[in-house]
Amino acid sequence: MQAETKTTVDRTSGTSGASIAVLRFSGDISSTSKDSVLGAWQSVNGTGPVLLDFSKVDYINSSGIALIIQMLMEADKTGRKVAAFGLTPHFQKVFTMVGIAKYAGLYKDEPTATASL
Amino acid sequence: MTTTTGTSVELRIPSRLGFEKVPMDTAASVARLMGFPPERIEDLKTAVAEACINAIEHGNHLNEKLSVVVVLSATADELEVKVVDNGTGIEKPPSKPDIDRKVHGEEDPRGMGMFLIQALVDEAEWVHDSKGNASYVRLVIRLDKEIELDKESE
Numbered sequence: 001m002q003a004e005t006k007t008t009v010d011r012t013s014g015t016s017g018a019s020i021a022v023l024r025f026s027g028d029i030s031s032t033s034k035d036s037v038l039g040a041w042q043s044v045n046g047t048g049p050v051l052l053d054f055s056k057v058d059y060i061n062s063s064g065i066a067l068i069i070q071m072l073m074e075a076d077k078t079g080r081k082v083a084a085f086g087l088t089p090h091f092q093k094v095f096t097m098v099g100i101a102k103y104a105g106l107y108k109d110e111p112t113a114t115a116s117l
Numbered sequence: 118m119t120t121t122t123g124t125s126v127e128l129r130i131p132s133r134l135g136f137e138k139v140p141m142d143t144a145a146s147v148a149r150l151m152g153f154p155p156e157r158i159e160d161l162k163t164a165v166a167e168a169c170i171n172a173i174e175h176g177n178h179l180n181e182k183l184s185v186v187v188v189l190s191a192t193a194d195e196l197e198v199k200v201v202d203n204g205t206g207i208e209k210p211p212s213k214p215d216i217d218r219k220v221h222g223e224e225d226p227r228g229m230g231m232f233l234i235q236a237l238v239d240e241a242e243w244v245h246d247s248k249g250n251a252s253y254v255r256l257v258i259r260l261d262k263e264i265e266l267d268k269e270s271e
Binding site for chain 2 (some may be wrong): 022030032054059061062063065066067069070072073076088089090094098099100102104
């Protein structure tokens with residue numbers, strides 16, 4: 001019943017030319033997504049900024065939100081900047097309600113999110 | 118719009134994660150028939166999914182021999198959703214999660230579900246049964262008729 005989470009790791013350049021890791025999620029983000037989500041995060045170890053692409057995500061539940069918070073915990077330890085884009089208006093609201101927006105900027109699209117880092 | 122007043126829909130799902138999507142989508146369908154705006158339907162979907170996940174995980178402890186029962190009841194201006202499990206329920210909802218404590222590792226990163234339920238619906242009530250026969254959460258979303266009428270006249 002859970003749609004598999006697929007995460008691809010990409011790279012883009014910020015406005016200053018610095019390399020930015022991009023984690024592109026698709027499917028559901030739920031309790032079964034741990035390996036896909038946290039595995040992708042671990043694959044971009046370092047201290048550079050990270051973009052989270054939710055534009056192909058259909059469903060996020062509280063277990064998925066917990067995985068996103070775990071990524072923010074790791075980012076906070078090393079001072080990494082994180083920005084997210086592609087969330088539906090509903091999940092932008094949910095991310096703001098639970099406080100994620102305090103630790104990751106939420107943007108409507110990739111260029112705006114990239115420019116923020 | 119289809120007449121839904123007095124309508125009741127009952128679902129029985131296995132206590133398996135992922136099946137929360139069945140009542141989530143059914144609740145969305147009923148709310149759509151009642152004329153709820155899309156943003157309220159999204160709120161309802163998340164609240165119903167979280168209530169079912171709690172029932173599956175904490176009420177029925179993922180025991181697939183036990184079912185979670187979801188009853189949707191529509192009146193002229195509100196939709197009530199009851200999610201019933203075999204657990205003992207909770208005496209009172211937990212306090213609001215603290216994102217700073219979570220990010221700094223001082224609080225479990227999980228535990229957002231009940232907060233989301235309370236924040237996204239007009240009414241949320243947890244009824245516990247110490248015998249573990251039928252604890253339930255009751256959610257209500259209400260149609261704001263003035264807003265809906267304004268939209269229809271536009």
